Amino acid sequence: MSYTMVTDESDDAMYSSIYNESPSAADNIGSGCTSRGKGSVLKKGPWTSTEDGILIDYVKRHGEGNWNTVQKHTSLARCGKSCRLRWANHLRPNLKKGAFSKEEEQLIVEMHARMGNKWAQMAEHLPGRTDNEIKNYWNTRIKRRQRAGLPLYPPGTHVEDLHWSQQYHPSTSNVTDRRRHQDILQLGNSKANVLFDDLTFANVLFEDLNFATSLLPVASDISDMFSCNMLGTGASSYMSPILPSHSNIRQAFQSPEHFQNAAPQKNPRSCSISDHPMYGNQHRTDVMIQDSHHTFTDGMVPTSKPLFGAVKLELPSFQYSEASGFDQWTTPSTPQSDLLDSVDTYIQSPPPLEIDEPDCFSSCDTGLLDMLLHEAKIKASAKHSFSSTTCITNGTQNVPRGGETHIVTSGAGEIKSSSLIFEAFAVVKTEEMDEVWEPKRADVIRPDVLLESSWQDQQSRFGIVRDSSSLSDALSLLLGG
DNA sequence: AAGGGGTGCAACCGCTGCGGG
DNA sequence: TCCCGCAGCGGTTGCACCCCT
Known part of the structure; x- marks a missing residue:
């Protein structure tokens, strides 16, 4: 299953309403994104295509990093962490989307056997894949295998x-x-x-x-x-x-x-x-x-x-x-x-x-x-x-x-x-x-x-x-x- | 057709490490 | 040396979609 969480422009307005103006908006400000640049409440939730565009444009001009300055230099009401995550997981070039190949799956299994839950390290060895992707894959795989009553590692993976x-x-x-x-x-x-x-x-x-x-x-x-x-x-x-x-x-x-x-x-x-x-x-x-x-x-x-x-x-x-x-x-x-x-x-x-x-x-x-x-x-x-x-x-x-x-x-x-x-x-x-x-x-x-x-x-x-x-x-x- | 549970992805949260002042 | 801010990581949660009954 593959679908995008990017919402359209109308959704943008909706989310602005939901996240920025609703009484519960303050509750949505997590400790991870506590800064409130320009006096506005930082937005949470799914990213819109508009936001994506803004972030992409920012990265093109300023490069990766300095994520906390994104909010200052753009109209994005997103915290730096959110920007970094969005870029790393969805917007950066050369991202490989879609299902994992057999080779990738096997590599993940073997890497997990070797590394444990070191998703970021695993991602380094899977070009185009993100740690989040690998993590999600692994978690669902665990559940699948568990349901099937299978061992977590296939026979032969003895590490x-x-x-x-x-x-x-x-x-x-x-x-x-x-x-x-x-x-x-x-x-x-x-x-x-x-x-x-x-x-x-x-x-x-x-x-x-x-x-x-x-x-x-x-x-x-x-x-x-x-x-x-x-x-x-x-x-x-x-x-x-x-x-x-x-x-x-x-x-x-x-x-x-x-x-x-x-x-x-x-x-x-x-x-x-x-x-x-x-x-x-x-x-x-x-x-x-x-x-x-x-x-x-x-x-x-x-x-x-x-x-x-x-x-x-x-x-x-x-x-x-x-x-x-x-x-x-x-x-x-x-x-x-x-x-x-x-x-x-x-x-x-x-x-x-x-x-x-x-x-x-x-x-x-x-x-x-x-x-x-x-x-x-x-x-x-x-x-x-x-x-x-x-x-x-x-x-x-x-x-x-x-x-x-x-x-x-x-x-x-x-x-x-x-x-x-x-x-x-x-x-x-x-x-x-x-x-x-x-x-x-x-x-x-x-x-x-x-x-x-x-x-x-x-x-x-x-x-x-x-x-x-x-x-x-x-x-x-x-x-x- | 409807709804309820399951599934999978995206995003958030909390924490740590690191570097600069 | 200490403090602070940032980047990154791993765990967790929210939610849209799928599927089965």
Whole structure:
């Protein structure tokens, strides 16, 4: 749908009446445009063609910038911000109108996976497109995919599996990002919230299970199953992830060293989530799904509205510094060393901690494990064609495909996947809220830890040669092997 | 045909960063 | 160093249009 909001001359008069003379006109003066040049009330609302012409003429004569002087030098009763926006989004030359092309759509998806809601930065890589356009597109896309029950990122776009970790990495999330998350959640501190922790982990699990989709054909199904069974929503796996409040994270990780100090360095096995300020002392958080117009449960949640236990679901953003050279990334022929390094590190690294309770699964088994395994067997038996060298970049454009370098062999990926699946069972277990759960492997699925120290470091630090055999066995079970 | 909800675009709002005085 | 104004960004809202019943 495409239509212009420019009104004709008669509308101009109408809007003059509405915005400048109506009793409510003063109410239309937002704090963003408070100046009242020439003693007149600044106009708001849709632009008229006359106003457009005036602005275009002004820019021709004076160039862009100095938007606040537009009102002084012209008859426009618009604030500078409004002028700038109008020019940038509609009037400036070389603007590309119309629907996004497939290439543009894919680029947006991949950029969002990498950048998060950095619309302006995305617009820089889409000539002729504005940040507003991209933002609107993304928001509607989110809703579309949400309605369709699809994951936000199409299969094959796996960078999102990384940026969850990246976003929670204290040293890489910038101040602005952190600030913007301050109002995500207002969680109290009175008592431990096991469910909050559970859902947090569950979210990570879903992400990782989706990640594992390319490695494990059954993983996505498992993920969906999890979302239905664990959360009881019946929605897609992306419907109701719960993330910890960033403000809490900020408190917990005021410095990179903070976690290291607080983390169970001495004896990781003795780590309890409740030991850490990030995970301890959380209120129980229930899942609230809003799905009304302009309310996003996926990717964006209005932060100006009170959230009852709901969390801003801004998708994990694989935030890169501007200096990281995004252009390189957009050029397929250029080595994607940074991204791929992350990918490879993330995927190929085995879980850092062993499952130290041999009876974990039995004690944690709520029946879901059996169901999962059963389901996995069925699916695996139906998918004999599963290759042990599944390319993790299947379907993505910018991550090079194929080639040993970028292919994750079944070993590590499987280990991770199965490990994460098993992680979930501890999570499932704790849905029985009456029990006090003391996770022994909290830092296994804490992305900040995963980033803070490499998997390999974790291994060496904890003196763990990963118990990969058990996990491989588990995977074999999942695959019906 | 009508109306009510959904959809998508345009514009506004609040905030931050930055540069100049 | 501080203050102030401007530019820009991201989130949010308003509203015209679409579509379904």
